[in-house]
Amino acid sequence: MRKLAAGNWKMNGTQAALAEVSALAQANPAPGCDVLLCPPATLIARMADLARGTAIRVGGQDCHAKASGAHTGDISAEMLVDSGASHVILGHSERRTDHGETDAQVHAKAVAAIKAGLTAIICIGETEAERDAGRTLDVVGTQLHGSVPADATAAHLVIAYEPVWAIGTGRTPTLAEIADVHAFLRARLTARIGAQAANVPLLYGGSVKPSNATEIFAIPHVDGALVGGASLKAADFGAIIAALSAA
Numbered sequence: 088m089r090k091l092a093a094g095n096w097k098m099n100g101t102q103a104a105l106a107e108v109s110a111l112a113q114a115n116p117a118p119g120c121d122v123l124l125c126p127p128a129t130l131i132a133r134m135a136d137l138a139r140g141t142a143i144r145v146g147g148q149d150c151h152a153k154a155s156g157a158h159t160g161d162i163s164a165e166m167l168v169d170s171g172a173s174h175v176i177l178g179h180s181e182r183r184t185d186h187g188e189t190d191a192q193v194h195a196k197a198v199a200a201i202k203a204g205l206t207a208i209i210c211i212g213e214t215e216a217e218r219d220a221g222r223t224l225d226v227v228g229t230q231l232h233g234s235v236p237a238d239a240t241a242a243h244l245v246i247a248y249e250p251v252w253a254i255g256t257g258r259t260p261t262l263a264e265i266a267d268v269h270a271f272l273r274a275r276l277t278a279r280i281g282a283q284a285a286n287v288p289l290l291y292g293g294s295v296k297p298s299n300a301t302e303i304f305a306i307p308h309v310d311g312a313l314v315g316g317a318s319l320k321a322a323d324f325g326a327i328i329a330a331l332s333a334a
């Protein structure tokens with residue numbers, strides 16, 4: 088399958104930050120993997136304009152489950168498509184924490200996103216307390232089962248495993264721990280959506296940097312990364328793209 092380097096800008100970036108997109112496109116005219124940037128909603132349309140004709144694709148960081156209506160402050164999947172987005176991140180741990188999003192809500196958003204033609208990047212991951220209690224596989228298995236629509240097709244689905252305690256902390260699981268979780272997720276995804284699970288990219292996320300990307304991308308069933316802080320600068324994200332292309 089095609090590998091995916093995805094950047095999540097979170098709540099970072101104003102128009103000035105769009106210079107990084109042009110720099111990234113120039114430095115990586117023909118990357119050996121898919122490249123996606125998910126900026127704040129305010130930048131999606133401008134970024135999509137800038138990225139047209141390059142290898143960079145643009146995604147949202149959330150969408151509402153409904154197509155339109157009285158939902159102040161929300162954005163629908165159709166609106167993301169209209170802005171030039173091809174993907175949307177759903178169920179990121181920051182949304183699960185800040186906005187109380189449940190697996191059922193993430194599932195409903197994923198159904199809406201896929202119906203609108205987007206690829207849903209569904210995020211799952213355990214907290215540090217859950218890992219310490221030996222519940223990692225339980226937790227991510229339950230999240231996966233509850234969040235992923237059973238009829239999702241490989242063309243419109245990406246799973247991102249992001250241990251909550253590894254996000255923005257500079258800490259990561261061991262390579263063996265990531266390997267265990269990704270092998271488990273491939274099996275659970277096969278139970279959920281069938282044989283095409285083999286073609287769904289499984290991304291690792293949480294403190295991915297140029298310095299650790301190569302060893303993480305060598306792990307079986309790691310098909311790319313969802314990158315936060317290191318996706319904000321073209322030089323750092325470009326190095327991660329190069330590591331994935333070489334994997």
Ligand SMILES: O=C(CO)COP(=O)(O)O
Nearest residue numbers: 095254255293294315316
């Ligand atoms: O949450 C993340 C991506 O969605 C990971 O963030 P960091 O790469 O900054 O740890």
